[in-house]
Amino acid sequence: MRVHVKLIATYQKLLPPGTKGNVVPLEVPDGTTLGQVMTRFEVPLDDTSVILLNGLTVPLDTILSEGDTAAAFSAIAGG
Amino acid sequence: MYGWHGRLLRINLTQRKSTIETIDPKILHDYIGGRGLAIHYLYKELDPMVDPLSVENKLIFATGPLTATTAPTGNRYMVVTKSPLTGALAHSNSGGDFPTWMKRSGFDLYIFEGKADQPVYVWVNEDQVEIRPADHLWGKDVHETTDLLLTETDPEAKVACIGPAGENRVLMAAIMNDKHRAAARSGVGAVMGSKNLKAVVAMGKKNPAFFDDAGMRALSVELSKEVGVDIKKGSNLRIYGTAYVPQVTNTLGILPTRNFQSGVFEGVDKIDGVALKEKYLITHKPCYRCPISCGRLTAVDDEKYAGKGEGPEYETIASLGSSCGVDNLAALTKANYLCNELGLDTISAGLTISAAMEMFEKGIITETQTGMPLRFGDGDAVIEMVRKIAYREGFVNELADGSFRLAENYDHPEMSVTARKQELPGYDPRGSQGMGLLYATSNKGASHMEGEVAYEEVFGVPVKADPLSTDGKAELVKRFQDAFVLIDSGGVCVFFAVRYVFTREMMIWPDRLAALLNLTTGVGYSPEEALQAAERIYNLERLFLIKAGSGPEFDTLSPRLLNEPLPEGPAKGRVVDLDKMLPEYYKVRGWDVKGYPTPSKLAELGLA
Numbered sequence: 001m002r003v004h005v006k007l008i009a010t011y012q013k014l015l016p017p018g019t020k021g022n023v024v025p026l027e028v029p030d031g032t033t034l035g036q037v038m039t040r041f042e043v044p045l046d047d048t049s050v051i052l053l054n055g056l057t058v059p060l061d062t063i064l065s066e067g068d069t070a071a072a073f074s075a076i077a078g079g
Numbered sequence: 080m081y082g083w084h085g086r087l088l089r090i091n092l093t094q095r096k097s098t099i100e101t102i103d104p105k106i107l108h109d110y111i112g113g114r115g116l117a118i119h120y121l122y123k124e125l126d127p128m129v130d131p132l133s134v135e136n137k138l139i140f141a142t143g144p145l146t147a148t149t150a151p152t153g154n155r156y157m158v159v160t161k162s163p164l165t166g167a168l169a170h171s172n173s174g175g176d177f178p179t180w181m182k183r184s185g186f187d188l189y190i191f192e193g194k195a196d197q198p199v200y201v202w203v204n205e206d207q208v209e210i211r212p213a214d215h216l217w218g219k220d221v222h223e224t225t226d227l228l229l230t231e232t233d234p235e236a237k238v239a240c241i242g243p244a245g246e247n248r249v250l251m252a253a254i255m256n257d258k259h260r261a262a263a264r265s266g267v268g269a270v271m272g273s274k275n276l277k278a279v280v281a282m283g284k285k286n287p288a289f290f291d292d293a294g295m296r297a298l299s300v301e302l303s304k305e306v307g308v309d310i311k312k313g314s315n316l317r318i319y320g321t322a323y324v325p326q327v328t329n330t331l332g333i334l335p336t337r338n339f340q341s342g343v344f345e346g347v348d349k350i351d352g353v354a355l356k357e358k359y360l361i362t363h364k365p366c367y368r369c370p371i372s373c374g375r376l377t378a379v380d381d382e383k384y385a386g387k388g389e390g391p392e393y394e395t396i397a398s399l400g401s402s403c404g405v406d407n408l409a410a411l412t413k414a415n416y417l418c419n420e421l422g423l424d425t426i427s428a429g430l431t432i433s434a435a436m437e438m439f440e441k442g443i444i445t446e447t448q449t450g451m452p453l454r455f456g457d458g459d460a461v462i463e464m465v466r467k468i469a470y471r472e473g474f475v476n477e478l479a480d481g482s483f484r485l486a487e488n489y490d491h492p493e494m495s496v497t498a499r500k501q502e503l504p505g506y507d508p509r510g511s512q513g514m515g516l517l518y519a520t521s522n523k524g525a526s527h528m529e530g531e532v533a534y535e536e537v538f539g540v541p542v543k544a545d546p547l548s549t550d551g552k553a554e555l556v557k558r559f560q561d562a563f564v565l566i567d568s569g570g571v572c573v574f575f576a577v578r579y580v581f582t583r584e585m586m587i588w589p590d591r592l593a594a595l596l597n598l599t600t601g602v603g604y605s606p607e608e609a610l611q612a613a614e615r616i617y618n619l620e621r622l623f624l625i626k627a628g629s630g631p632e633f634d635t636l637s638p639r640l641l642n643e644p645l646p647e648g649p650a651k652g653r654v655v656d657l658d659k660m661l662p663e664y665y666k667v668r669g670w671d672v673k674g675y676p677t678p679s680k681l682a683e684l685g686l687a
Contacts, residue, residue, distance in 0.1 A: 006330065009323035009352060010313040021348060022326065050539040055331045055649030057545045071330050073323075074315055075539035 008073035035060030081290040082600030093193030113143035115568035115616040117159035127627035131163035143570025147182035149299035152572035162265035167629035174366035175260035180237035185285035200278040240278035242422025251427035259389035263424035290601030319352030321393035332648025333510035338433035346406025384413035397505025398429025410458025421469035430502035434482035499524030510650025530559035553663035561613035631674025
């Protein structure tokens with residue numbers, strides 16, 4: 001199935017080289033979780049990241065559905 | 080005395096006389112400085128019912144014990160007065176260089192009172208204080224005024240001044256310092272204008288000694304290293320400034336769009352920090368000695384929108400940009416420059432223009448009145464409106480009093496997105512419920528700088544909270560409001576200072592802020608005492624509001640936020656569930672069910 005991955009600001013550099021903008025489409029097998037897709041892009045899964053599914057705060061083991069957008073950005077504030 | 084000067088400068092503009100007064104050490108201990116010390120004096124000296132633009136109002140500039148110290152981000156000051164926009168309290172915060180220079184002039188506070196019969200400016204060079212004529216500056220913009228004053232006084236001095244907007248008593252007029260920095264909110268510039276006070280120029284070398292110089296140096300180095308670690312990892316604030324935030328809020332569906340008719344803006348990629356960096360960024364520019372350096376020095380070379388200055392910051396992008404439906408970054412940046420030059424708060428200006436745009440598109444106001452089409456997405460119209468607001472020109476005079484009064488005048492209160500008559504910052508509270516409670520209860524009307532719970536709901540700092548839930552938000556809002564009181568009273572900036580007051584494990588626990596205060600002042604605050612001081616200050620502000628006629632009945636939000644669900648995005652279908660949070664908030668504050676501080680709470684805080 002196809003999902004989208006959006007990596008914001010400093011995390012944009014974790015997208016494949018040459019990506020235009022901050023979103024890429026991605027084919028993933030059924031049963032893929034939010035955490036797994038973020039691991040593919042080397043997004044830290046600890047509390048230094050904010051990771052969202054369709055803009056919502058959900059657990060990292062949430063299974064993705066066709067058309068979902070998984071997004072992440074650095075949670076570091078102030079420096 | 081360490082850390083504080085223990086002195087205030089009182090300037091009576093009517094009599095053109097200045098006096099130096101000492102400050103009681105117990106008052107310094109109990110109110111810390113900055114915002115806290117200023118409300119102590121305002122509450123003691125001002126009848127809260129005065130007309131904010133009358134000769135009776137007082138205008139206070141306040142530094143904290145950490146202003147002009149080595150504490151990272153120790154370079155803030157507060158402007159405190161009764162607000163002509165909200166009728167409540169104004170405490171507007173600014174950084175740059177001026178706060179440090181003011182502190183070094185040898186005073187913790189400047190209190191301006193009365194009204195000069197002709198325009199004046201005040202030149203404070205340590206104990207040499209002069210009230211000088213400013214007729215030649217009246218009508219000039221912020222840049223010209225600043226340049227002329229540096230020539231007339233000392234090129235090494237720093238200037239805080241108003242532009243034409245403040246002179247014309249525009250209710251969203253800012254006090255600008257170092258040309259591009261703003262104590263922006265609540266119409267503090269209009270109060271300065273009403274006193275015929277064009278500018279304040281400060282310099283000096285009188286910094287108070289630290290109680291423990293070596294200890295202060297060591298802790299400052301340790302804290303600076305923490306900033307350094309973040310910067311090495313890749314700091315959003317250093318690389319993009321606050322302009323990285325539109326992508327975040329748009330993803331959550333809370334980026335104000337077309338006057339809060341939506342929280343999702345299709346043009347966000349054109350006005351975010353990445354676009355700004357690619358197109359117009361010259362370099363990052365810090366407040367004095369700040370290791371974060373989130374400020375943006377930019378220039379637009381496009382002929383139509385040519386200019387150079389600082390910004391746009393996130394709040395400006397959300398107000399003059401997406402809330403006005405504008406995806407033209409050059410036009411938005413130009414409107415930002417113009418606000419700085421004319422001395423306007425970009426948030427209130429942007430949201431008042433977007434309210435007028437909605438009223439125009441819905442036929443409530445017409446081109447016969449406005450003299451031009453006023454449609455969402457028209458960046459040129461935004462620029463023109465900004466200019467006309469500052470000069471109260473023609474019909475646009477009606478916008479100069481803010482969106483609340485504009486919308487009321489046309490019987491469409493839902494088109495003003497405000498709390499206590501002040502326009503909302505860039506977090507739609509329908510998708511960030513805690514921000515809704517914050518705006519509704521803020522002592523200065525809608526403001527993110529009053530306790531930005533978006534840190535948790537949006538940015539995951541110190542931990543991520545679900546922005547759509549109302550659970551625990553009353554406690555969260557109180558915690559952030561108290562934390563921000565400490566930050567504003569200490570004289571530091573929220574961008575790093577959240578680390579002085581929060582820990583991941585213990586949530587709010589200002590042990591490091593207390594440590595900084597103790598090394599600086601020698602007072603020996605425990606974290607508990609610091610927290611109690613925060614509550615004391617917050618409750619005293621609340622008492623001022625109640626006496627000013629802006630009490631609990633104003634703990635609410637615009638009808639749009641309470642009744643009109645967001646039409647799309649992650650928060651689709653949501654309104655602010657204020658009823659669920661407000662009673663709990665009163666409870667955690669120790670107030671009665673109607674929202675008044677109880678006698679026992681006031682006694683506990685030494686305010687009875």
